[in-house]
Amino acid sequence: DTGVSQDPRHKITKRGQNVTFRCDPISEHNRLYWYRQTLGQGPEFLTYFQNEAQLEKSRLLSDRFSAERPKGSFSTLEIQRTEQGDSAMYLCASSSWDRSYEQYFGPGTRLTVT
Amino acid sequence: DQQVKQNSPSLSVQEGRISILNCDYTNSMFDYFLWYKKYPAEGPTFLISISSIKDKNEDGRFTVFLNKSAKHLSLHIVPSQPGDSAVYFCAASARDLGNEKLTFGTGTRLTIIP
Numbered sequence: 001d002t003g004v005s006q007d008p009r010h011k012i013t014k015r016g017q018n019v020t021f022r023c024d025p026i027s028e029h030n031r032l033y034w035y036r037q038t039l040g041q042g043p044e045f046l047t048y049f050q051n052e053a054q055l056e057k058s059r060l061l062s063d064r065f066s067a068e069r070p071k072g073s074f075s076t077l078e079i080q081r082t083e084q085g086d087s088a089m090y091l092c093a094s095s096s097w098d099r100s101y102e103q104y105f106g107p108g109t110r111l112t113v114t
Numbered sequence: 115d116q117q118v119k120q121n122s123p124s125l126s127v128q129e130g131r132i133s134i135l136n137c138d139y140t141n142s143m144f145d146y147f148l149w150y151k152k153y154p155a156e157g158p159t160f161l162i163s164i165s166s167i168k169d170k171n172e173d174g175r176f177t178v179f180l181n182k183s184a185k186h187l188s189l190h191i192v193p194s195q196p197g198d199s200a201v202y203f204c205a206a207s208a209r210d211l212g213n214e215k216l217t218f219g220t221g222t223r224l225t226i227i228p
Contacts, residue, residue, distance in 0.1 A: 108157050
């Protein structure tokens with residue numbers, strides 16, 4: 001069990017650029033979640049996948065955000081036309097079908113938009 | 115609307131004593147509760163959970179208590195150790211509604227004094 005991994009760990013980008021983050025869940029987990037955490041707050045839910053199907057999206061996920069999980073394994077989160085307000089830690093988590101309520105988090109990708 | 119509240123931003127406890135972290139929630143549909151621990155520059159680490167059909171769950175030094183009538187839960191750590199110094203997040207989900215997302219509190223920073 002290698003845990004949830006995320007890449008990159010840090011990303012600095014200029015406002016208006018597009019960025020893409022990758023998440024590799026624990027191998028036997030079929031559920032994958034994206035959260036965003038800003039300073040002084042707890043993680044906030046963005047979206048979740050069961051296998052390759054995206055089943056729920058938060059209203060926090062504006063049209064500039066898109067997430068995919070093409071083969072039910074790794075997932076990508078893309079932010080288009082980044083804004084300074086997008087600066088945050090983006091966390092990925094995964095869980096198994098039989099204990100879906102216990103989500104295991106990756107180390108996160110810290111995005112800074114300048 | 116903060117549905118999960120951790121009203122103490124910080125807590126300091128002497129090594130060897132008991133640490134008690136508190137969490138309140140407002141959504142009566144929440145039926146599963148979790149505690150996560152977070153070190154700087156790492157993702158949250160799952161600690162312990164409790165279903166709403168129970169009022170206590172214990173795992174080693176960690177015990178979670180749930181008072182459904184008061185919509186309150188607490189995490190007890192005994193004895194407290196220096197490695198317990200971290201930010202602790204309370205989280206909740208409404209599994210019976212098929213809702214997979216976790217709603218987090220804002221965290222409590224625990225400092226164990228040697």
